[in-house]
Amino acid sequence: MRIATNKLSDLYEFYKTELCPIYDEEELYAIFELVCEHYLGYTKTDTRLKFQENLNQSDVLNIYDTAKALKTGAPVQYILGEAYFYNLKFRVNPSTLIPRPETEELVDLIINELKSYNSSLITILDIGTGSGCIPITLKKHLPHSKVTGIDISEKALEVAKFNAIKNNVDVKFLKQDILSDLNSSLITQNLSLIVSNPPYVLQSEAKQMDARVLDHEPHLALFVNDHDPIVFYKRIIDLCSSYLEEKGILFFEMNPLYANDVKNYANDSKIFNFIEILNDMSGKQRFLKAQKK
Numbered sequence: 001m002r003i004a005t006n007k008l009s010d011l012y013e014f015y016k017t018e019l020c021p022i023y024d025e026e027e028l029y030a031i032f033e034l035v036c037e038h039y040l041g042y043t044k045t046d047t048r049l050k051f052q053e054n055l056n057q058s059d060v061l062n063i064y065d066t067a068k069a070l071k072t073g074a075p076v077q078y079i080l081g082e083a084y085f086y087n088l089k090f091r092v093n094p095s096t097l098i099p100r101p102e103t104e105e106l107v108d109l110i111i112n113e114l115k116s117y118n119s120s121l122i123t124i125l126d127i128g129t130g131s132g133c134i135p136i137t138l139k140k141h142l143p144h145s146k147v148t149g150i151d152i153s154e155k156a157l158e159v160a161k162f163n164a165i166k167n168n169v170d171v172k173f174l175k176q177d178i179l180s181d182l183n184s185s186l187i188t189q190n191l192s193l194i195v196s197n198p199p200y201v202l203q204s205e206a207k208q209m210d211a212r213v214l215d216h217e218p219h220l221a222l223f224v225n226d227h228d229p230i231v232f233y234k235r236i237i238d239l240c241s242s243y244l245e246e247k248g249i250l251f252f253e254m255n256p257l258y259a260n261d262v263k264n265y266a267n268d269s270k271i272f273n274f275i276e277i278l279n280d281m282s283g284k285q286r287f288l289k290a291q292k293k
């Protein structure tokens with residue numbers, strides 16, 4: 001199909017014709033807004049108000065090519081190479097999970113929790129950092145804290161380091177498999193807060209997943225073996241005895257199916273004086289907060 005004119009409105013008509021079988025219209029318009037922000041620097045309001053304006057040929061081509069790429073089913077964030085998280089912009093690529101709204105909720109809970117602390121004394125470790133969205137956002141809001149992110153993926157860490165520079169914060173990133181021995185010379189003990197959004201989708205849940213996630217996002221970031229769905233949580237809870245300071249806080253994002261199992265494991269460890277499951281915006285048991293004795 002050809003685009004009738006260089007107007008944004010005609011480009012949007014083209015998007016609808018090409019992509020409506022893949023996306024519903026509401027989702028498609030949200031994608032179109034991201035594309036306009038990326039190539040034209042438009043806010044959502046600009047996109048609405050400038051719908052009848054003519055664009056130059058190179059902008060038309062970029063927006064047209066993006067529609068072609070979207071047709072493959074690739075997420076718009078990977079096509080544009082960026083995603084927004086808690087009002088910050090992050091580079092993302094197929095080595096990093098696209099940050100999710102639930103994780104913004106997790107970060108919001110942590111920022112509210114730590115607001116009353118003297119931030120110069122706060123040390124934070126994020127386990128399974130991906131794009132670095134959690135530690136970078138925390139550092140931005142708690143500028144005097146010391147923040148470290150670890151991940152098993154070298155490629156994800158490269159992206160996280162780039163994101164720290166772009167967002168102008170000093171966050172330390174280290175390669176570490178959390179399931180094997182920790183390099184204790186690099187990771188501070190007496191941490192004030194440990195946070196993790198580890199892989200938590202069961203292999204057996206894959207068949208119900210959207211192909212856009214399954215075919216494009218890193219399986220290393222998504223999946224955990226069915227035979228031990230809370231392996232990451234158990235390991236991190238065990239590490240809290242030596243790495244979390246007295247009264248230190250643990251925050252997890254979790255698969256709601258296993259939230260109670262994680263809570264029970266934390267309870268059985270007997271190192272916490274307080275453990276709470278918190279719901280996400282859609283009412284699912286998504287987060288765990290615990291405080292060490």
Ligand SMILES: C[S@@+](CC[C@H](N)C(=O)[O-])C[C@H]1O[C@@H](n2cnc3c(N)ncnc32)[C@H](O)[C@@H]1O
Nearest residue numbers: 099128129130151152153177178197198199221
């Ligand atoms: C669900 S993603 C979370 C990414 C990011 N924190 C976020 O919330 O968008 C889980 C992350 O854990 C990392 N990971 C998987 N296995 C790991 C392991 N054994 N040790 C450390 N990190 C691991 C993956 O590479 C991925 O970046």
